[in-house]
Amino acid sequence: MSSFKKEWQFKTVFFKFFIISLYNILFLVNSPYLSASEDYSPKFAAMDWSPFGWSDEQGSQGLFVEIFNLINEISGMKGTITLMPPARIAHGLDHGLFDYAISYRDPSVFGDLHYLEDIGCFRNLVVSLDGRPVRKLADLHELRVAFSAESPFSIKYAPLLESMNIHIKSFKVPKSETIFTMLIRGRVNAVVVNEALLFSHYDGSLYKKSEKTYSSQKFATPLLLERVPISLIESKLLKSHRYHKTLQQVISGSEFRQGLKQLYKRYGLSSVTSCNPPAIEKQ
């Protein structure tokens, strides 16, 4: 009886060991670290806020999409890109749904992410009409202001202004296309936009989104809010580490820097590849 019991115990232990080993083997085969083989392509995400990223019948377009294309072109990678709001980008990177993101660097919006390197810089502005110019943030008191729902203005500025008893009537817009129309038609008194969006409004060559009907309305000199770095963000759960080195080589190379400068020029941004002088003021 005793030997049968021992044999039974041995078989049970052996069976458990076999199951655990099998599970481990299956896990490793499916593990991202082993799947860094030839057929794995890195997944990129970028924000869907034109002119940084938007989709039409021709597919995904915009500055960040073009930066992604440039990386693919130089590195020979066959990555894919998906456009989405900033909150979903942060969530996707946190959970390893994407390997990289091209976006702006702002921990108060995205949280504690792994910012690989700054590759550009843009300015956020408050644009108002000439008849009622906004020259300082306190001027926004009791004005109707339109801005992106997930922008730094929405997350940082509006709560700070509220706490300082500067009450604004917020219009959170999901898409940038209509934001200037709202201003021109007088639905809002001011809009918070990035300089690339303002440039595209005047230029009109990037995409046909601006309304010129009420062009007699002149904009006041924009109020500069901040300089925001454009950054390459890497997921902490990166699925293929071999791309990490490749990407670092690409972004430090002169071909990429040269390509970026041309892109920034087309989108009305300065050609600098980092915010220098930074967003931080110097004594």
Place this chain on the structure above:
Amino acid sequence: MSLASWNKKQPGLYKKLDLIEQSDLVYPRDGGCGVFAMKSTIKAFALLVALTQFISIPAFSQMNNKSIDVLGRALPFIPHIKIGDQKVGIVFDPESPVSKSEKDILMQRLGKGYTIGKYTLVGHTVKVTELDQLVHLDIIIVTNGIELFQGRIFKKAQDHHLLTVSSDMDCVLRGNCVLGIAVSPKVKMVLNGRARAECRINFAQALRLLLQEV
């Protein structure tokens, strides 16, 4: 009579004072103790002296929940302060009733941690006799009523790269506090640029659009 109701009765005069505060007074940059130089006339000086008693009413100068909200909302503009938990040291003097009551008010809000945006402010009390504890903290709130210790607190802050905040505007004007937050009669933030530089703390340009720099 409260300062607020006094202001209502004397709007013109208050406006004049506000103007003086912003432009005419030049406060010392060498950490001098309350002595200030003045560009303006003796008339303005007399006016200021007359108003000092109203301004220094403790009820208007203590930090409270509203001040904490303003501080929390300003943190995203101070890159030095990282998101997540922040240890806030509330420096107080057990011998000073003003300081002790301010500490109690602040600890009610911060004692168990107070989350605001992506930051959680966790209060820690620090007696003026135990300033060595400050080195383990991120932000220091200098309570009112501890003027004699402000210089030593600032020295610690300077050595360890800490942000000093107070509702005591004299602390800011003397250069012993980097940021002053007043919530009454209106919300106001005052930055001492020299103290900020000495503590090596950067403020985003955008925040400077909202605060008054001395």
